[in-house]
Amino acid sequence: MFINGSKVTDDFYDKGANYWKTVDATIDGMLGGFAHISNIDIKGSKKFLSQFIEPLNPPDKKKVPIDHQLKSENKRRALDCGAGIGRVTKNLLLDFFHVVDLLDVNQSFLEEARNHIGPDIYDKRIGQAYCSSLHEFKPNEGIEYDVIWCQWVTGHLTDTHFIDFLLKCRQILKPDGLIIIKDNHTSSDEIDDDMNDSSVTRPHWLYKDIFTKAGLNLISEKRQYQFPKGLYPVRMFAMKAEKIELNQK
Numbered sequence: 001m002f003i004n005g006s007k008v009t010d011d012f013y014d015k016g017a018n019y020w021k022t023v024d025a026t027i028d029g030m031l032g033g034f035a036h037i038s039n040i041d042i043k044g045s046k047k048f049l050s051q052f053i054e055p056l057n058p059p060d061k062k063k064v065p066i067d068h069q070l071k072s073e074n075k076r077r078a079l080d081c082g083a084g085i086g087r088v089t090k091n092l093l094l095d096f097f098h099v100v101d102l103l104d105v106n107q108s109f110l111e112e113a114r115n116h117i118g119p120d121i122y123d124k125r126i127g128q129a130y131c132s133s134l135h136e137f138k139p140n141e142g143i144e145y146d147v148i149w150c151q152w153v154t155g156h157l158t159d160t161h162f163i164d165f166l167l168k169c170r171q172i173l174k175p176d177g178l179i180i181i182k183d184n185h186t187s188s189d190e191i192d193d194d195m196n197d198s199s200v201t202r203p204h205w206l207y208k209d210i211f212t213k214a215g216l217n218l219i220s221e222k223r224q225y226q227f228p229k230g231l232y233p234v235r236m237f238a239m240k241a242e243k244i245e246l247n248q249k
C-alpha cells in the first residue's frame with residue numbers, strides 16, 4: 001500500500017480504526033480538541049454549498065415543513081463520509097438534503113449520531129448508517145446521491161484506495177451530483193504522516209492528481225478562512241463527473 005510512492009505499513013487501516021476507538025464521541029473528539037472552530041467551519045461550508053444548491057428552506061422564502069417535503073418524489077439525498085457523530089450532517093447537510101446517509105468506520109460514533117442529531121430528526125431523515133472503512137464501502141443498491149460530502153477523512157486512505165473510493169462515488173452519484181471534499185493540505189509540496197492516528201496530510205497538488213486519476217472535473221475550490229493560525233490550510237473541492245456503472249462484487 002502506497003501514499004505518493006511511500007509504503008505504508010499493512011496495519012495502516014487497523015491502526016486508524018483503533019485510534020478512533022480511543023476518541024470521545026463529542027464535537028471536541030471529532031475536531032481533535034478544536035470544538036470552537038465548528039461554527040466557522042459550518043459557516044464556510046454553507047456558503048460553499050449554497051453556490052450549487054439552495055437550502056431546503058431559504059430564509060427569504062415561505063417555509064415548507066420538511067415533513068411535507070419528505071412526501072415528495074424529488075427528495076434530495078446526501079452521503080456524509082467519515083460522518084463521526086454527525087456534526088456535519090446535523091449542522092450543514094440536513095439544511096440542504098431531505099435524507100442523509102452516514103458512513104464511518106466507528107460504530108460508537110454512528111450510535112451517538114442519533115443523540116447528537118436528535119432521535120426525532122434522526123429517525124425521519126437519516127437513511128442508512130453504514131459502518132465501514134471508506135475503502136471497503138458497499139453502498140446499498142438503488143440509492144443515488146445529489147452530494148457526497150467527505151470531510152477530514154480522506155487522509156485515512158492510501159492513494160489507490162482514495163482513487164477507488166472516488167470511482168465508487170461516481171457510480172452512486174445522480175447525473176448532476178457533486179462530490180465535495182473538505183480537508184487539510186500541507187503548505188509544502190510534501191506529505192506529512194501522523195503516526196498517532198495513522199493518517200496523512202496531502203499536499204494540494206496530490207489532491208488534484210488523485211481527482212484527475214479518478215476522472216473528476218474540479219468545478220470549484222475554496223479555502224476555508226478564519227481558522228486559527230497553526231492549523232493546516234483547509235480547502236473545499238467540488239467535483240462533477242460522468243456517471244459510471246455500479247459493478248459490485
Ligand SMILES: C[S@@+](CC[C@H](N)C(=O)[O-])C[C@H]1O[C@@H](n2cnc3c(N)ncnc32)[C@H](O)[C@@H]1O
Binds near residue numbers: 017032081085106151
Ligand atoms: C476528524 S473526524 C471528522 C468527523 C466529521 N467528518 C466532522 O467533520 O465532524 C474523522 C472521522 O473519520 C472516521 N474515519 C477514520 N478513518 C476512516 C475510514 N478509513 N473510513 C471511514 N471513516 C473513517 C473517524 O471514525 C472519524 O469519525
